[in-house]
Amino acid sequence: MAVLADLVTALRSGTVEVVDLTAPLGADTPILELPEQFGQTASFQLEEISRYDDRGPAWYWNNFRTGEHTGTHFDAPNHWVSGKDRDDISAVPAGRLVAPAVVLDVSAQVAADPDFVITREHVDAFVAEHGPLPEGGWLLCRTGWSARTTQAEMINKDDDGPHSPGMSADCARWVAEESPLIGMGVETVGTDAGAAGTFDPMYPCHSFLLGNGKYGLAQLTNLDRLPATGAVLVTSPLKIVGGSGSPARVLALVEC
Numbered sequence: 001m002a003v004l005a006d007l008v009t010a011l012r013s014g015t016v017e018v019v020d021l022t023a024p025l026g027a028d029t030p031i032l033e034l035p036e037q038f039g040q041t042a043s044f045q046l047e048e049i050s051r052y053d054d055r056g057p058a059w060y061w062n063n064f065r066t067g068e069h070t071g072t073h074f075d076a077p078n079h080w081v082s083g084k085d086r087d088d089i090s091a092v093p094a095g096r097l098v099a100p101a102v103v104l105d106v107s108a109q110v111a112a113d114p115d116f117v118i119t120r121e122h123v124d125a126f127v128a129e130h131g132p133l134p135e136g137g138w139l140l141c142r143t144g145w146s147a148r149t150t151q152a153e154m155i156n157k158d159d160d161g162p163h164s165p166g167m168s169a170d171c172a173r174w175v176a177e178e179s180p181l182i183g184m185g186v187e188t189v190g191t192d193a194g195a196a197g198t199f200d201p202m203y204p205c206h207s208f209l210l211g212n213g214k215y216g217l218a219q220l221t222n223l224d225r226l227p228a229t230g231a232v233l234v235t236s237p238l239k240i241v242g243g244s245g246s247p248a249r250v251l252a253l254v255e256c
Contacts, residue, residue, distance in 0.1 A: 014256060019231075021185075021220045021250040023146065025071040030154035030219075032069060032189050033162070035197075041067030068245040074237035075191065075206070075216035079244040082211025089243040092215070096182055100137035101233040101252065102130065103226045107144035110165045114156055116143075117193055118167045120174055130229050135180040138233050141167070142223040145187040154189050166193020169204035176208035183209060185217030185233075185250075217250060226252055 010016035023029065031043050044066040050056030068089070069075065077086035104126050109116045118141060127133060143165045148154045156163045165188065167175070175181055184191060184205065191205040201207045209216055217235065232253040237246035 010255075017254045017256050019222055019225045019252040019254055021222050021233075021252055022072040022248070023219050023221050025066075025247060028150075029071045030149070030151045030189055031067065033155050033157070041069060043067075044070055066247065068240065068243055068247070069190070069218070071247050072219045072221070072250055073217070073245055074235055074248040075210060075218070075245045076237075076243065077210045077213050077215070079216075080203075080206045080210040082207045083213065086210070086213050088241070089237050089246050090239045090241045092237070096136070096215070097235045097237075099182060099233055099235075100134040101140050101185075101226070101231045102126070102133060102137065102229050103140045103142050103223055103231070105142045105228070106165070107142055107224075110143040110145065114163045114165065115193065115195055116165045118165075118171055120168075120171050123171060123174075126228075133180055134229075136182050137180070138183055138185055138217070139175060139179075139181050140185040140217075140220065140223055140226070140233075141165075141187070142226075143187050144224075146219070146221040146223070156194060161197070162194030164188045164194035166191070166196055167205055169199045169201065169208075172204040172208045176212040176214055181214070183215035183217065185220050187220050187223060188218065190218050191216035217248070220250060222252075226254060230255060 025044050027044055029044055031041050034040060042065055047063040049061045049063060051060045076089040076092060077083035078088045106118060145164060175184060192203045196203045234251040235248050237248040240246055
C-alpha cells in the first residue's frame with residue numbers, strides 16, 4: 001500500500017504529471033480512409049436525447065455513433081485477419097492496460113519526408129542510447145503528425161495515394177516476434193504508413209503485431225511531452241464484447 005500512497009502523494013504534489021495523449025473526439029476528428037471498394041468507418045456523431053427540456057427536464061444526454069477505430073483508439077488482435085482467432089477488445093487483460101512506454105523521436109526526419117519509415121536501425125540506435133526496450137511495454141513513435149488536425153492534413157493524399165510515416169515491414173515483424181514489447185503507438189490515423197498498402201505484406205504493423213497477439217494505439221497526441229524512457233502508459237478502451245478495437249482515453253504518468 002505504501003507504493004500506491006506514494007503515487008497519490010506524487011500526483012498531488014506534481015512530482016508525477018498526468019499527460020493526456022488523447023485527441024479530441026468529435027464530428028471533425030480525422031478518420032481512416034480505405035480504398036472505395038471497401039467498407040468505410042463512420043465519423044463520430046452525437047444524437048441528443050434530451051437537454052433539460054420536455055424530453056428530460058433535469059438531465060442532458062446523447063446517443064453516439066462512431067467506428068471502433070475512430071480518433072485515439074486501441075487495436076485488438078482480432079482486428080486483423082492474422083489475429084482473427086485471438087482476443088477481442090473485451091478480452092485484453094487489464095494488467096496490460098497499464099504499462100511502461102518509450103518514445104522514439106523521428107519528427108525531424110518526418111518533417112523532411114512525410115513517407116519516412118522507421119527501420120530496425122532506428123530502433124537499434126535508440127536502444128544503444130537509452131537501454132533495452134521495456135518488457136511488456138509500448139514503443140511510441142513520435143512523428144509530429146498529431147499537429148495535423150484536419151482530414152486532408154492527416155491523410156495527406158495525392159494522385160499517388162496517402163502519404164504518412166510508419167514502420168518498415170522488417171521492423172514491424174521484429175517488434176511483433178522478437179521484441180519484449182506488447183505493442184506500438186503512433187500519431188497517425190492508423191498504425192501503418194500511408195503507403196503500407198504497397199508493402200510486403202500489406203499493412204505490416206497490423207499484420208505482424210495483431211497476428212502475434214500484440215496491440216496498436218493510433219492518433220496519439222502530446223508525445224513531445226514525454227521523456228524517451230520512464231513514462232507509464234494508462235490505456236482505457238471500452239470493453240466491447242466481440243469488438244475489434246475501441247476509442248480510448250490514453251494517459252501517461254511522467255516524473256517531473
